[in-house]
Amino acid sequence: MxxxxxxxxxxxxxxxxxLVGNPNCGKSxxxxxxxxxxxxxGNYPGVTVEKKIGTAYSQHGHPLTIIDLPGAYSLAARSPxxxxxxxxxxxxxxxxxxxxxxxxxxxxxxxxxxxxxxxxILDLGRPVILVLNMMDVAERAGLVVRAARMEKELGxxxxxxxxxxxxxxxxxxxxxxxHDLPLSRHSWAIPAPIAPAVxxxxxxxxxxxxxxxxxxxxxxxxxxxxxxxxxxxxxxxLSERTVEILRSWEKRWAAQGTDWAGALVNSRYxxxxxxxxxxxxxxxxxxxxxxxxxxxxxxxxxxxxWVVLGAIMSALFLxxxxxxxxxxxxxxxxxxxxxDAVKHAMPAGDLRDLITDGAIGGVGxxxxxxxxxxxxxxxxxxxxxxxxxxxxxxxxDRLMSRVxxxxxxxxxxxxSYACAxxxxxxxxxxxxxxxxxxxxxxxxxxxxxxxxxxYLLMIAALFPVATVPVAAKVGIMISMYALGTLGAFxxxxxxKRTLLKGEPPLMIMELPPYRxxxxxxxxxxxxERAWLFLKRAGTIILGISILLWALxxxxxxxxxxxxxxxxxxxxxxxxxxxxxxxxxxxxxxxQIGIGLITSFAAREVFVSSMGVIFNAQSGEGNTAPLRDALxxxxxxxxxxxxxxxxxITLMVFYVFAMQCMSTIxxxxxxxxxxxxxxxxxxxxxxxxxFVCLLIxxxxxxxxx
Amino acid sequence: xxxxxxLSSLAIGASAVxxxxxxxxxxxxxLREMGVLPGTTVTxxxxxxxxxxxxxxxxxxxxxxRKTEAEHVLVEALKPST
Numbered sequence: 001m002x003x004x005x006x007x008x009x010x011x012x013x014x015x016x017x018x019l020v021g022n023p024n025c026g027k028s029x030x031x032x033x034x035x036x037x038x039x040x041x042g043n044y045p046g047v048t049v050e051k052k053i054g055t056a057y058s059q060h061g062h063p064l065t066i067i068d069l070p071g072a073y074s075l076a077a078r079s080p081x082x083x084x085x086x087x088x089x090x091x092x093x094x095x096x097x098x099x100x101x102x103x104x105x106x107x108x109x110x111x112x113x114x115x116x117x118x119x120x121i122l123d124l125g126r127p128v129i130l131v132l133n134m135m136d137v138a139e140r141a142g143l144v145v146r147a148a149r150m151e152k153e154l155g156x157x158x159x160x161x162x163x164x165x166x167x168x169x170x171x172x173x174x175x176x177x178x179h180d181l182p183l184s185r186h187s188w189a190i191p192a193p194i195a196p197a198v199x200x201x202x203x204x205x206x207x208x209x210x211x212x213x214x215x216x217x218x219x220x221x222x223x224x225x226x227x228x229x230x231x232x233x234x235x236x237x238l239s240e241r242t243v244e245i246l247r248s249w250e251k252r253w254a255a256q257g258t259d260w261a262g263a264l265v266n267s268r269y270x271x272x273x274x275x276x277x278x279x280x281x282x283x284x285x286x287x288x289x290x291x292x293x294x295x296x297x298x299x300x301x302x303x304x305x306w307v308v309l310g311a312i313m314s315a316l317f318l319x320x321x322x323x324x325x326x327x328x329x330x331x332x333x334x335x336x337x338x339x340d341a342v343k344h345a346m347p348a349g350d351l352r353d354l355i356t357d358g359a360i361g362g363v364g365x366x367x368x369x370x371x372x373x374x375x376x377x378x379x380x381x382x383x384x385x386x387x388x389x390x391x392x393x394x395x396x397d398r399l400m401s402r403v404x405x406x407x408x409x410x411x412x413x414x415x416s417y418a419c420a421x422x423x424x425x426x427x428x429x430x431x432x433x434x435x436x437x438x439x440x441x442x443x444x445x446x447x448x449x450x451x452x453x454x455y456l457l458m459i460a461a462l463f464p465v466a467t468v469p470v471a472a473k474v475g476i477m478i479s480m481y482a483l484g485t486l487g488a489f490x491x492x493x494x495x496k497r498t499l500l501k502g503e504p505p506l507m508i509m510e511l512p513p514y515r516x517x518x519x520x521x522x523x524x525x526x527x528e529r530a531w532l533f534l535k536r537a538g539t540i541i542l543g544i545s546i547l548l549w550a551l552x553x554x555x556x557x558x559x560x561x562x563x564x565x566x567x568x569x570x571x572x573x574x575x576x577x578x579x580x581x582x583x584x585x586x587x588x589x590x591q592i593g594i595g596l597i598t599s600f601a602a603r604e605v606f607v608s609s610m611g612v613i614f615n616a617q618s619g620e621g622n623t624a625p626l627r628d629a630l631x632x633x634x635x636x637x638x639x640x641x642x643x644x645x646x647x648i649t650l651m652v653f654y655v656f657a658m659q660c661m662s663t664i665x666x667x668x669x670x671x672x673x674x675x676x677x678x679x680x681x682x683x684x685x686x687x688x689x690f691v692c693l694l695i696x697x698x699x700x701x702x703x704x
Numbered sequence: 705x706x707x708x709x710x711l712s713s714l715a716i717g718a719s720a721v722x723x724x725x726x727x728x729x730x731x732x733x734x735l736r737e738m739g740v741l742p743g744t745t746v747t748x749x750x751x752x753x754x755x756x757x758x759x760x761x762x763x764x765x766x767x768x769x770r771k772t773e774a775e776h777v778l779v780e781a782l783k784p785s786t
Contacts, residue, residue, distance in 0.1 A: 074737045078730065112763045113739045225733065259727040265736040292766075293749075302753040394768055398754035401770070407757075504772070507757045508734050511766040 016065045016097055017056075017176060018089065020121060021105035022114050023071035024387070024512035026133040029521055030105060030163040031068040034173075041528050045095050047672070049084045050428070058177035059170075067099060073113070075120045076225040079431030089124060090219050091211075092236050101127045101181060103172070108138035108145045108160075109513070111280060115272045119188070122154070123221060125214030127181035130158045131172060136165070137513075141290065144281040153275055155185035164518060188271040191263040193256075194224065197249040201242060208239035225261045292387075292513040299391050309395060312388070313414060316379050320372050320418045321449070327371035335364035353553055354546065362545020365602050366537070366662050369419055370530060372449060376415050376422040377529040381522040383411065387512045389429070397507050403489050404496030406430075406505040409439040413488060416446035417481075420663045421533060424670055434502040438495045440670060441680055444663050445488035447481045447655060450603040454654045455480055457607050460627045462647040476651075484655045487687070537665035544661040548601050551575065552594075564615045572597050586653070586692040587646040587700075589635060596659070603659045645699040649692045656688035709781060711746070712758065712774035719747040720779035731773045739763045746779065 019034075021027040031039075035054030042051045052068040069088060070081035077083035084093070091098035104121055106114035111132075122128060132147055151158040157175040161168030175181070190198055201220035205211045211219060223238075223246055253260050298304045339356040346352040383389040393407030400407050408430045416423035423443045430436040447455075459473050496502070551572040557565050567573055568591075576593035583593055591613050599606035607626070614629040633641040658664070658681045667677040708723045722744050726732050740746060740762050747761040757770045 074734075076733070076737065078734060110763070110765045113765060116737060116739065225737075261733055262727050262736060265733070266741055269739065269741055296750075296766075300750060300752065300759070305753045390768075394752050394757065394759065395754075397768075397770070398752060398756045401756070503730065506731050506734065506773075507768055507770045508731060508738060508773070509768045510738075511759060511768060513766075 014063050014065045015101060016067065016099045018099035018102045019066055019068045019105065020085065020089070020102055020117070021071060021133075022073055022107065022117060024510065025071070025105050025107040025114060026163045027068065027071055027105050028525075029518060030131065030133065030161070031066065032521055032524060033163055033166060033169055035066055037524075041532065044084050044093070047080050047084060049080050051096075056173070056176075059174050060177060062177070064176060066103075067096070072117065074117060074225075075222050080433060081428075081431070086222065089121065090215060090222075094236065099126070101129070101176070103129045103131060103176070105131045105133050105163075108132045108135050109141055109143065111143075111145065112269075112272055112276055115275070116268060119186075119268050119272055120218070120222070122156075122184045122186040123214075123218035125183060125218070128156050128184060129172070129175050129181070130154065130156060131161050131163075131168070132158060133161050133163050135160045135168075136162050142282060146279050146281070150275070150279045153278060155182055157181070189267055190221075191267050193253075193258050194260050194263060197224070197245075197260075201245055201249070204239070204242045204245050208241045221264065225264055290513070295514050296391070296511070299388070300395060305391075305395050309392060312383075312392075316376075317418065319379075320375050324371040324375055328368055331368050331370070332364065335360060335367070339364075350553070354549065357553070358546040358549030359542065362542060362549065362601065363538075365545065365605065366534075366541050369421070369450070369602075369662070370534075372419050373422050373533060374526055374530050376418055377425075377526040378522060380411065380415065380422065380426050381525040381529075382517055384429075385515065385517040385522055387514045390509060390511050393507075393509065394511060401504075401507075403493040404504065405435055405438060405492055406432075406507050408509075409435065409492075412439050413443055413446055416443040416448060419448050419450070420444040420446070420660065421537075421666050422529070424663065424666050425529060425533065427670070432502065432505050434496075434500040435505050437671065437676065438492050438500050440667055441495060441676065441683075442488040442492045444658060444660065444680070444684065445484050445491065445656065447484040448603075448660075450660065451480075451654050453604040453607045454599075455651055457610070457626065457630075458647045458651045460624075461630050461642050462644050464627060464631060476648075480651055480655055483652065487656060491683070491687075533666065537662055537669065540665035540668065541661055544665075545601055548572075548598060552598060562615065563612050567594060567609075567612055582689075585696065586689065587643070587649055587696045589641055591633070592641075592650070596653075596657075599659050601661050603654055606654070606659075643704070645696060645704040649696045649699070652695055653688045653692045656684055656691060658684035707780070708778040710775050711748070711760075711777040711779050712771045714748045714779060714781060716748055716750055718781055719745055720781045721745050723778045723780050725777040731769075732776070735769065735773070735777075738767060740767070740777075745782070 019027055019031055031052065031054060034056040038056075039052060039054040042053075043049065044051050049070055054066045054068065056064045056066050058064055067088070069085045072082040072085045074082065075086045075089070077086050087093045088096050089099065089102070102121055102124070104118045106118055118128075118130060130150070132145055132150075135145065138145055145160070147158045147160040157178075159168055159171050159175060161172060163169075198217065198220045201223060202213070202216040205216035205219055206213055209216075223242075250260070299308050339360045342356050342360065343352065346355070380389075383392070389411060392410055395407070396410035397407030400409055409427070412423045412426040412430075414423075415426055420443050423446070424440050427436045427439045427443070430439060455477055459476055462476070463473060552567050552570045554571055555569070557569050572594050573590070575597055576590035579593040579597070580588075580590040583589075583596070588596070594613055595606045595609040598609040610630065611626055614626065614633060630642045631640070635641055664677045664681065667680060668674060671677070709720075711720070711722075714720055722740060722742050724742055725735070740760075744762060749759040749761055749766060751758050752768075755771075757768045758774050759766055759768050761767075
């Protein structure tokens with residue numbers, strides 16, 4: 001490839017830079033350092049891959065658009081993340097402009113593997129700036145990386161950098177501000193048996209797919225290592241002619257026994273190894289285990305590993321349940337006073353009720369979980385940025401593989417014990433689409449904190465006398481958590497074998513060195529996630545809560561009716577009556593049916609609905625009046641409604657049933673269709689009904 | 705040429721040179737792209753607490769892979785340098 005200079009970017013248009021690098025190379029830190037808080041986070045249409053775009057300023061104060069592309073090891077995509085990276089760089093995506101210039105970030109401590117992606121990117125023939133990050137860490141490990149020599153070898157600007165301390169940023173911005181970025185003198189020997197195929201496919205790509213010549217060559221090389229070329233919505237398909245040529249070459253090579261993909265990878269690594277012998281000097285300090293190795297000796301130890309994992313997870317749950325309490329109380333107080341203020345400011349009427357009970361109540365019911373969600377995101381971010389997340393996956397992989405998943409599903413499923421929403425949003429680290437979907441489908445079966453009020457109320461009704469030992473109550477509670485967990489693993493196993501059958505998931509994963517987290521980056525990540533949740537789920541949640549409000553508010557009861565009478569003759573009440581034949585075999589009457597319907601908004605709403613229906617306003621934390629009201633409730637024929645068996649059945653119902661509109665909204669967003677959330681409602685609530693039927697009927701037969 | 709053994713049966717702490725593994729399959733292409741190639745030296749660091757997956761050091765970084773894949777990777781053990 002000839003050495004050349006790129007044309008200066010037209011001054012009228014803001015130049016677009018793509019930020020590219022391996023996972024764990026410090027790309028996010030660099031992106032945050034370059035753009036500050038001037039970032040826009042969204043989604044690539046059609047896929048759930050985060051799209052981050054920010055604005056930085058050149059040394060002359062001109063704005064530069066920076067796209068932070070997902071981290072990847074190779075342009076031969078194995079996951080939606082990597083497919084987006086590939087498609088953006090090749091200009092295959094209609095929704096994202098092809099970047100003018102590429103900033104490649106490589107971890108200096110691990111140069112050979114990091115340069116693999118750089119090597120593929122240099123093929124693209126675009127102006128590239130190479131950033132060698134973590135030079136300080138490399139130096140301490142006894143590696144001397146000579147950036148100047150590398151610059152000479154590659155013919156592109158190479159900048160030594162320590163993103164975490166802000167070192168090298170000025171030099172990077174200076175390079176980015178240059179109008180005359182040189183193109184790389186990148187040339188490498190394509191293995192002889194493959195070379196004719198590359199030219200033929202490249203010719204077809206530029207002729208039939210209208211690719212610029214250099215991109216065509218790079219794409220031809222990629223197509224040969226892309227085994228299943230993950231197709232992502234939003235990317236343009238290849239022309240038939242190109243596919244035909246590609247397939248015929250592959251057939252010929254397969255017959256000859258030529259390992260084309262392997263040969264290409266080998267010759268890239270040969271070129272990289274050659275380059276590295278010139279630019280890396282290994283100092284003599286590399287004796288003894290590194291800090292990471294010493295930490296890992298404990299953290300992945302057959303005994304201590306479990307202790308550490310248990311301690312970290314306990315700390316996580318403890319902080320969620322204790323720390324989150326204060327902001328949650330604060331929110332519910334302020335939501336209530338906001339509703340009061342509206343009540344005073346507006347004349348009585350449907351509009352006022354819509355605002356106070358529908359909108360404020362519904363939104364409040366979601367915002368109340370925000371503290372928990374924020375804390376969980378903070379912890380997940382912390383675990384990711386320190387490197388512990390990969391260790392947890394490493395330790396848990398064996399267990400998760402029993403149900404056909406890999407270790408990466410562990411943290412999302414565990415987080416779901418607190419709240420399924422951050423758990424489901426954390427599944428983005430799972431590369432395999434099917435594994436990710438299975439994890440999303442089963443995550444809400446883990447008993448989340450919103451089920452706790454329901455469990456507590458039912459346990460109170462189950463053991464009304466104070467003499468029952470605490471151990472019995474705790475035992476019941478633990479059984480409910482165990483039941484949900486077993487259900488989640490059981491369904492994961494089932495789905496992996498039937499619906500979402502796929503290759504056994506890979507566990508080829510890097511264990512990055514431990515790093516001190518940068519709190520600013522973790523906090524930023526947390527706020528981003530929470531904002532995404534509110535933005536994406538907000539409209540759906542608002543819609544459903546207004547609908548649910550209308551169901552209980554209409555038709556209007558005569559003036560002077562109590563709340564209980566109003567709800568009894570509302571649409572929700574009618575639906576409760578209509579539902580009764582379906583839930584009667586479970587031991588539930590229409591009043592419980594109303595509770596099931598209204599708690600579709602969120603499970604804990606069941607408790608307040610029961611309060612309204614049975615006319616028992618229980619005070620803060622005191623369930624005694626409601627418990628007594630429930631125990632007094634009877635069927636029309638005089639039988640008790642809340643028998644111990646019904647209490648147990650109801651708890652089991654809440655273990656399985658999909659009763660959370662926020663989760664549904666998030667699943668809708670994360671899977672990009674209504675199909676999966678609807679399937680989830682059907683299978684979870686269906687299971688709940690069936691299991692409850694069994695329990696109730698067997699219980700009855702046994703005389704309970 | 706010295707005898708080859710499976711990567712999965714390498715002793716913990718031992719180093720070996722990769723000799724060959726299957727050409728086809730997603731796992732093996734990914735392994736190649738991660739820098740595990742015929743001729744590359746790898747060191748088995750440890751196994752996970754439950755015996756699977758394995759952790760190896762390759763080209764200066766740590767990588768995990770399952771036994772099911774490691775069984776297909778043939779390596780030539782290096783004599784420990786004493």
